[in-house]
Structure formats: C-alpha cells, structure tokens
Amino acid sequence: xxxxxxxxxxxxxxxxxxxxxxxxxxxxxxxxxxxxxxxxxxxxxxxxxxxxxxxxxxxxxxxxxxxxxxxxxxxxxxxxxxxxxxxxxxxxxxxxxxxxxxxxxxxxxxxxxxxx
Amino acid sequence: xxxxxxxxxxxxxxxxxxxxxxxxxxxxxxxxxxxxxxxxxxxxxxxxxxxxxxxxxxxxxxxxxxxxxxxxxxxxxxxxxxxxxxxxxxxxxxxxxxxxxxxxxxxxxxxx
Numbered sequence: 001x002x003x004x005x006x007x008x009x010x011x012x013x014x015x016x017x018x019x020x021x022x023x024x025x026x027x028x029x030x031x032x033x034x035x036x037x038x039x040x041x042x043x044x045x046x047x048x049x050x051x052x053x054x055x056x057x058x059x060x061x062x063x064x065x066x067x068x069x070x071x072x073x074x075x076x077x078x079x080x081x082x083x084x085x086x087x088x089x090x091x092x093x094x095x096x097x098x099x100x101x102x103x104x105x106x107x108x109x110x111x112x113x114x115x116x
Numbered sequence: 117x118x119x120x121x122x123x124x125x126x127x128x129x130x131x132x133x134x135x136x137x138x139x140x141x142x143x144x145x146x147x148x149x150x151x152x153x154x155x156x157x158x159x160x161x162x163x164x165x166x167x168x169x170x171x172x173x174x175x176x177x178x179x180x181x182x183x184x185x186x187x188x189x190x191x192x193x194x195x196x197x198x199x200x201x202x203x204x205x206x207x208x209x210x211x212x213x214x215x216x217x218x219x220x221x222x223x224x225x226x227x228x
Contacts, residue, residue: 004159033215035218040220040221041220041221042205042218042219042220042221043160043205043207043216043218044218045215045216045217048215056215059215091159091160093159100148100209100215100216101165103162103165105162105216107159107160107161108159109157109158109159110159
C-alpha cells in the first residue's frame with residue numbers, strides 16, 4: 001500500500017491479557033515511531049526506531065510495553081497484562097529520512113485499543 | 117516537565133471566517149515546530165512547519181506565526197471551510213534528531 005498500515009484497526013481485550021499491534025511502514029522508510037493518543041489528549045511518544053541503531057525506548061510507560069522491528073520494516077508493539085489505562089489509540093508513523101521533518105513523517109490511522 | 121500546550125480546547129467559527137489556533141511552548145531549546153490536522157478516525161496529517169530562524173511562514177490558506185520571545189505559536193486559517201473541522205495539534209522538536217512532542221490539541225468546528 002501507499003501509506004502506513006496498522007492492524008488491527010480496533011481491538012477489545014480483557015484486563016490482564018496481552019495484545020500485539022502491528023505497523024507496516026511505507027516501503028523504504030528507515031525511521032519508525034510509535035505514539036499513544038488517549039481520548040481528548042495529544043500524542044504521547046512511546047518508541048523510535050532508526051535503521052540499525054538502538055531504538056529510543058524513553059517513552060515506554062512501563063516494562064509491560066515493548067516493541068520490535070524485524071528486518072528494518074514491520075514493527076510490533078506488545079502490551080503485556082493490559083490495564084484499563086492502556087485504552088487508547090496507538091499510532092505508528094514512518095519517515096524516509098533520519099532528520100525530523102513534518103512533511104516527511106507519515107502517520108497510520110491507528111489501532112484503537114479498549115481494555116475492559 | 118516542559119511541554120507544549122494549547123490555550124483553547126474548542127474553537128467554533130462560521131464558514132468563511134478566519135480561524136486562529138494558539139499554542140504555547142515552554143522548551144526554549146525547541147527549534148522546529150509543526151502543525152498537524154487530525155480528522156476523526158484518522159492519523160495526523162502535516163499542515164505546515166516553521167523553524168526557529170523564522171517568525172512567519174505561509175502556505176495555502178494557512179499561516180504559522182512564531183513568537184520566540186513569549187514562546188508562542190499560532191496557526192491562522194483563512195476563509196475557514198467545513199472541511200477544516202478537525203483537531204489541530206502543534207508539535208515541537210529539538211535539533212532535528214529527536215522525536216516530536218505534541219500538545220493536547222484544539223478542536224475546530226466550522227458551521228456552514
């Protein structure tokens with residue numbers, strides 16, 4: 001596809017269960033970001049991958065959150081033992097260039113996670 | 117901690133009016149700012165950006181103003197249209213090699 005693809009688009013899970021969210025970045029994009037957006041809030045940075053460099057995990061809120069990026073392309077965000085406060089939209093973005101530039105960062109439509 | 121914030125959570129305007137959305141930032145080291153538009157159920161879309169060596173930048177129907185003295189950023193939308201209804205976020209960046217820090221957003225509602 002032409003854009004950043006995320007799946008699932010919606011996920012309802014029970015408290016305590018693990019969830020995996022997937023992001024397919026735009027082909028050729030070396031930078032990949034995960035953000036979280038709670039209802040009525042701005043975007044909260046979670047993690048950043050750039051090429052083969054060590055990821056910037058400084059935004060992950062707890063050790064229940066982890067992310068991988070295999071082969072420099074697809075990324076998976078995993079939330080273990082989900083809590084109700086994890087309910088949010090999880091947005092993935094990718095960029096072709098390393099330097100942050102607004103018109104080169106493309107966002108997916110997000111994965112809506114509801115923890116009941 | 118330092119963060120980007122917005123003065124108005126909701127702005128209601130009539131079609132054809134000019135809209136002004138404001139944003140205050142507190143990190144004086146930020147040197148790059150972006151405005152995003154987010155429609156319901158979609159990811160943020162880039163509107164316009166500005167670097168700290170500028171105080172004004174114009175796009176198509178949009179203008180961004182940067183006042184570094186008071187750490188204030190604004191987005192002006194001329195002749196607002198119903199299709200402009202969305203949540204608008206400002207975001208800041210330091211040095212170009214870190215991530216973006218987003219504000220909470222302002223909902224713009226345009227009435228026909």
